[in-house]
Amino acid sequence: MFYFGRDSQGAEGRIYPYPLYDNLTNVRSEQSYHLVYLENKYIKVGIAPEIGGKLFSAVDKTDNYDLSITSTSSSPRSSG
Numbered sequence: 001m002f003y004f005g006r007d008s009q010g011a012e013g014r015i016y017p018y019p020l021y022d023n024l025t026n027v028r029s030e031q032s033y034h035l036v037y038l039e040n041k042y043i044k045v046g047i048a049p050e051i052g053g054k055l056f057s058a059v060d061k062t063d064n065y066d067l068s069i070t071s072t073s074s075s076p077r078s079s080g
Contacts, residue, residue, distance in 0.1 A: 043067075 033048045035056060046057035058067040 033050050035046045035048055038045045038047065039061070042061055044057075044059045044061055045055065048054045048056055055068065059065070060067055
């Protein structure tokens with residue numbers, strides 16, 4: 001489905017669906033992101049699509065158990 005005809009698929013080019021963060025600096029700044037919540041009668045999940053679909057929260061609604069590991073800060077990083 002995502003074959004680009006290269007010898008090694010992850011070596012170069014577009015890695016779908018993750019965005020490329022090539023403008024990273026050592027300067028820290030406050031940033032706010034919109035969260036999208038998906039839920040049914042069993043689970044509620046919070047996702048930040050602006051930074052590659054990072055999972056921010058997950059709650060088991062049957063017993064209100066928090067399934068996620070929460071952090072007070074999040075920084076988009078290049079993976080590599």
